Amino acid sequence: MNSNAPNISADGRPVIRQLDEAAVNRIAAGEVVERPASAVKELVENAIDSGARRVSIEISDGGKTLIRVTDDGCGISGPELPLALCRHATSKIDGSDLLNIHSFGFRGEALPSLGAVGRLTIQSRVSGLEAAEIAVAGGKAAEVRPCALNGGTVVTLRDLFYATPARLKFLRSDRAEMQAISEVIKRLAMAEPSVGFTLRDVSQGKDRTTFRADACSGDLFDALRARLTQVMGGEFTDNALSIDAERDGFRLTGLAALPTYSRGSSVAQHLFVNGRPVQDKLLVGALRGAYADFLGRDRHPAVALFVDCDPHLVDVNVHPAKSEVRFREPGVVRGLIVSALRHALAEAGHRASSTVAGATLGAMRPEPMAPRVYQMDRPGQGALGAAFRAQAPARAPEPAGFAEFSQDYSGRIEDTPATPSESLPLGAARGQVHENYIIAQTEDGIVIVDQHAAHERLVYEKLKRQMAERGVAAQALLIPDIVEFSADDLARLMSVSDDLSRMGLTLEPFGGNAVCVRETPAILGEVDSKALLTDILDELADFGQSQLVQEKIEAILSRVACHGSIRSGRRMRGEEMNALLREMESTPHSGQCNHGRPTYVELKLSDIERLFGRT
Secondary structure: OOOOOOOOOOOEEEEOOOHHHHHHHHHHHHHHHHHHHHHHHHHHHHHHHHOOOOOEEEEEEEHHHHHEEEEOOOOHHHHHHHHHHHOOOOOOOOOOOOOOOOOOOOOOHHHHHHHOOEEEEEEOOOOOOOOEEEEEEEEEEEOEEEEEOOOOOEEEOOOOOOOHHHHHHHHHOOHHHHHHHHHHHHHHHHOOOOOOEEEEEOOHHEEEEEEEEOOOOOOHHHHHHHHHHHOHHHHHHHHHEEEEEEEEEEEEEEEEEEOOOOOOOOOOOEEEEOOOEEEHHHHHHHHHHHHOOOOOOOOOOOEEEEEEEOOHEEEEEOOOOOOOEOEEEEHHHHHHOOOOOOOHHHHHOOOOHHHHHHHHHHHHHOOOOOOOOOOOOOHHHHHHHHHHHHHHHOOOOOOOOOOHHOOOOEEOOOOOOOOOOOOOOOOOEEEEEEOOOEEEEEEOOOHHHHHHHHHHHHHHHHHHHHHHHOOOOOEEEEEEEEEEEHHHHHHHHHOOOOHHHHOOOOEOOOOEHHHHHHEEEEHHOOOOOOHHHHHHHHHHHHHHOHHHHHHHHHHHHHHHHHHOOOOOOOOOOHHHHHHHHHHHHHOOOOOOOOOOOOOOOEEHHHHHHOOOOOO
16 A cells, blocks of 8 residues: 555545654755755855854765764754754744844754754754764654764764655766855855855765865955955956945945956856845846846856845745745846946946956967077177168168058058057057057057957947937837737736837737737837737746847847948058047947957067067
8 A cells, every 4th residue: 555645534535634743854855955065055054154153064975975064153052952953943033023034044944854864963062061962864863962072063964865765866976966065165155255164075085175265354345355266266356346336225245247257157147135145037137137238148247246135125035945035126126236237337448358368368379399499698789780681671771660561451550640648548559450450559568459349339339328318219000019918928018018118119908918019119120029029028037027128129239330330351540540449448348349259458568578488
């Protein structure tokens, strides 16, 4: 007989029965503990909530056979250990206000859930009291007994899912599980710069530290920048903009990378709400909207952003793993993120990421074909002059420099006026090569500009300014389009009808579940109304808001800018090249084209000298 079959009464009716405590805990564990990384997250969050300043995590076999978390927090007294293993027992809230939450944990489910599916041991000591430990396996707890421990808490979890072996079949390889654990620790490390973290892999008798982040001191931004350098690398912090903005009780802080420092996936996007790492559709959608004008759909920005607010303005109790939140005023949060990021990107002006120069130098660096020969004794000026005269072509004298290239379409030098100064950020134009690349000289290096990409961004920004000043022109349809949707989809569309109207798309209810499309943005030309509205609904479902109409309009402007910009292959005079450089310096976002690629590369003289072995 199937033990999981429901109780059946004599008349064949299912009978309600109370599940035992072990079954309840195993069910709860299925929600809270999805994989070893989930268990690590819960235990490390408990350690942080205890006031720990150092947290050490030991992992064996991807967390399947051993997870041990050691902290120097306040500890748990011996008499409280059995209570800590009871469901919904917690020291973090009193239950009177489920919104006033200032800690990572508050449900009181993690420890009993882990004890229900694995072999759990807790050793802890409160300052001034004796250390004690308790063990639980498969939901059955042993008696509390004394142990040896200097302070803090050590939680050891062995044989995860031994009580529910079917769950083991859904786990990935040890390496993949270890990678997931590492990501969890890194996110928590970003949230708590003042706490030191050490992650060690002790599989098969080895002891290898895979991640270490020492506690960071200083003010908010100094400590955060130092921690993000430890976790995300110096390249990220070197190419990121500081964000600090407030609106209606919400504050946004953190770092956001320049568009030219983007990634092929969203792995470098880290979002936090009141210090809690989250994966929230609203925040991801806002981030996408903020960078929509600077990155293609296949590129993703790198950010570490922290939203802080009164706990009553956000509900963190909407997901068992607490990875999603719900804001009371989602529009305010989205507007704050979009405006703060766009303002920071605008203030960055023409700046492009330093990694562009590094990638350029890497591409230019020749492969060593033979042992390098160093010139030990450099010749004097007289010897150099004699050598130059000996190599000069036997023909009529010509102006000094590279003027012989002046009639060559692949490279030439223009006489540039003396007014542009090399002290300006993009320097003074010195020449043009291949009718597409401007070479400018700065005080300490050179700048190579893609003239078409740079001018395309300049024209695009001008078109956007004009559209913002004059509004989006709408064209009235001679015969309005009537489109049928479900009641829910119709309500969702009408909830954003005002926003769509500002972009030139006018909708009206048409009775029943139909919507009437009366006007469309003129710049889009002929529009398939149903397809457009369906795509908008998809975005609303995915991100909670839609920027599709605006993105389509901006895509048209981008194409117009492309056709209206300086074409590759056009020869430019010296004054034209310098005018382009000066306009780039005064135009926001000119450091990248409309798809996030750099418009110029800056190479320092010291880097160029290294290419030739002169250092």
